Amino acid sequence: MDRQEQIEILVDHFRNPRHQGALEDADVTMPGGNPGCGDVITVYLKVGDDGKPVADVTWEGEGCTISQAAASILMEMVHDEEWSMEDILDHDYNTMIEILGKEAVQMRPKCATLALGTLKAAVRKYQRDQLRASIGADANAPLPDDEVESIGIVVGDAALKEKGNAAAREH
Numbered sequence: 778m779d780r781q782e783q784i785e786i787l788v789d790h791f792r793n794p795r796h797q798g799a800l801e802d803a804d805v806t807m808p809g810g811n812p813g814c815g816d817v818i819t820v821y822l823k824v825g826d827d828g829k830p831v832a833d834v835t836w837e838g839e840g841c842t843i844s845q846a847a848a849s850i851l852m853e854m855v856h857d858e859e860w861s862m863e864d865i866l867d868h869d870y871n872t873m874i875e876i877l878g879k880e881a882v883q884m885r886p887k888c889a890t891l892a893l894g895t896l897k898a899a900v901r902k903y904q905r906d907q908l909r910a911s912i913g914a915d916a917n918a919p920l921p922d923d924e925v926e927s928i929g930i931v932v933g934d935a936a937l938k939e940k941g942n943a944a945a946r947e948h
């Protein structure tokens with residue numbers, strides 16, 4: 778795919794986002810934010826059986842063209858290619874380069890990886906909650922933290938705090 782085609786796909790997804798909107802019966806709702814700008818996207822994940830495709834995944838949020846287009850393209854891939862929870866964890870920075878092109882990802886790494894980092898955080902949250910339940914641990918009991926394999930995005934409460942900080946800076 779040449780650069781022009783990549784740009785056209787990106788703009789199309791930005792203007793006509795796929796799989797956008799809250800999912801009422803989501804198993805996990807995960808906000809993810811870019812500390813550089815305060816933009817937040819929220820991923821809604823409904824899990825599938827072990828090794829099977831996820832039952833559903835949607836997203837909503839606001840942000841730059843790259844972050845929003847990346848979220849839309851990524852969600853479309855999860856649906857069309859029937860990714861399982863394990864597949865989601867297997868994808869990384871290189872997937873975003875395939876989707877968006879090297880140039881966009883290198884220039885705007887946090888924007889480009891916001892959706893994938895948040896989606897992976899949603900999967901990990903679900904897995905950690907399951908682990909806590911299986912060992913009878915309290916829902917808030919700390920477990921070893923997995924690294925967020927993204928370029929400096931924040932997830933969960935920290936993402937919402939960043940959004941608040943960004944809003945405060947604007948006033």
Ligand code: FES
Nearest residue numbers: 814816841844888
């Ligand atoms: Fe905020 Fe790109 S500028 S996510």
